[in-house]
Amino acid sequence: MVKPGKFAAGGAGKFYEEPVDAYLPHNGNRGYRVSRYELDLTYKVPSNRLAGKASITAVATESRPKFSFDLSPALAVAKVSVNGTRPKYTHQHGKLTITPAQKIPAGAALVVTVQYAGTPTPVHSIWGEVGWEELTEGALVASQPNGAASWYPCDDHPGAKASYQISITTDSPYYALANGVLLRKQTRASHTTWVYEQSEPMASYLATIQIGPYERHRVASSAAAVPMHALLPQRLRAPFEHDFGRQPEMMDAFVRMFGPYPFAAYTVLVTDDDLEIPIEAQGISVFGANHCDGRRGSERLVAHELAHQWFGNSLTLRNWRDIWLHEGFACYAEWLWSENSGGPSAQEIADQAHRNLALLPQDLLLGDPGPELMFDDRLYKRGALTLHALRRELGDEPFFELLRQWTARYRHSNVSTEEFTDLAAHFTERPLRPLWDAWLWSTPLP
Structure with a gap:
């Protein structure tokens, strides 16, 4: 008899996982539930080189001999530990599969650390390239729907929400943005470390890193008292003030119609490059320089991305x-x-x-x-x-x-x-x- 949630293939006694989601059958994993990711990342802008340590806290939902995380083959795994011990592991076809020395019983805590490095590249999909992308000067992450594994090991499925702490160290001239509240910023020599805490549960595809020659400005307060900020190159400041100038009124209208804004703050980032479409992340929306045209030509998209904070990011x-x-x-x-x-x-x-x-x-x-x-x-x-x-x-x-x-x-x-x-x-x-x-x-x- 085939076990519930699985189907048999390839011979007697050989079982394969039923997809977590039929739309993305190779994404998502079974056997555990992640509650928190702590990502400690170092990124070199000139060479597009990423090194990371991911600490993943989860609970086993069933006892099984092995379990997997989604991780791009462009990133090489150097070291893995599970609850302080060194397991066997393989990293093939976008899956980091880990075999602990002993089965983890259902309900038990699972603390996994993964050290990895490489040149991150977008994930190729039927919707184009998604995930980590180089900019002319810097990088952005746009992971919908299955690009999160391009930069960290994860259970890459929207039903698997978790809290995050993201630390990113990069070259000091650049501003580094991630989801949540900036806990601290420390500069040493030519590098700066930025540490962000995203306490509200977040789907993997909504996690983001944005790095570039940005300046941060506070946006005029709304009646709803939601802190709003803008990150953008200095050259775009004047058109931004006009094109995005009605955001406080927009926020007030949406709070009135949709209910309280669901996060601590809202940030709009405008890259120095043109982007085909804007991108939402949790607490953040990313636009291209082309969306600052001085005529409010993209204001409907400004509304669209803000609305995603309720519909997509809070409710996923x-x-x-x-x-x-x-x-x-x-x-x-x-x-x-x-x-x-x-x-x-x-x-x-x-x-x-x-x-x-x-x-x-x-x-x-x-x-x-x-x-x-x-x-x-x-x-x-x-x-x-x-x-x-x-x-x-x-x-x-x-x-x-x-x-x-x-x-x-x-x-x-x-x-x-x-x-x-x-x-x-x-x-x-x-x-x-x-x-x-x-x-x-x-x-x-x-």
Whole structure:
């Protein structure tokens, strides 16, 4: 008999793990649950050389002879320890597989340290290159959905949230940013060490390092009193002040509609290079120099990335099939910001989006789009239209109360479509099943 959660292949008695997520079958691992990562990193900008020590605290969820972490083959492992002992290990095909001398019993503490080094490169995927990338001067990390292993050993799956402490030592002219609160900064000779603490649970793909010739500025306070900062090259300061100037009002609008901002602070970083698209990380959004055009040409993207702090970073999908809970919500936040800042109403934008989608192929199933389509622009727009349809069905007051309860109930947790639809049912006496069937579980555009 095949054990639950596994399937047999390749001969009798030979078992292989069932994927943690069918959309990324090679990512994520079983047998343990990480509670904390402590990363001590040294990065040399001119040579793109990364050396690291990862200390991973976990608990075994089952007794097994071996367990694995995701780690790029571009990084060579020099030393591994498990609970103070030296285990056997292999590092092949993006998996660091560790075999302790004795089985770790279920429920037991698991403290793993990994020393590694190499030239980090992005992970090649069907969505392009993700993870650690060199800039003209510095580096950035953009890991969605499976690039975290490009720079540290991890359980690379959004359902595996943990706290982090990230220490990064780099050449002193550069500013180094990571998630969370800066605990300390120490300069010795030509190197500076920056230590950040991210206490709220964070998915692996949302962990980030940003290194470059940046200056840090405080953004004008919002009524919601959320500390906001900007990191950017000096040459972009003037256009940034205009293009991102309405962030305090944006923050206030989203706090009113979505509930309290879920983290200690918010930082926007603008690289000296152009970027094709902005990138969200927990507590941080990253834009390219091209997003500072002096005309607020990217303001909808500013709203989109800020909204991800609620929808994606605090509330994180458990499985990638539910990606609309991130992108549909962030896209609808663009429309809500337009409506609340003197631009076209959400209804006007929805009407245009519906007309545009009607001209495109009708082969996207929003509730389970498949890996090839999970970042398709149609998913973003159809997700936003689904929320607008729900808003029209419920009315404004119940709709926004639903959003606030959604973000409060699942703050810093993992979520699913079923949990959202179940919660929405409490805000109307009419059945919502026809709405969900039409928008989430049918491919034709309603």
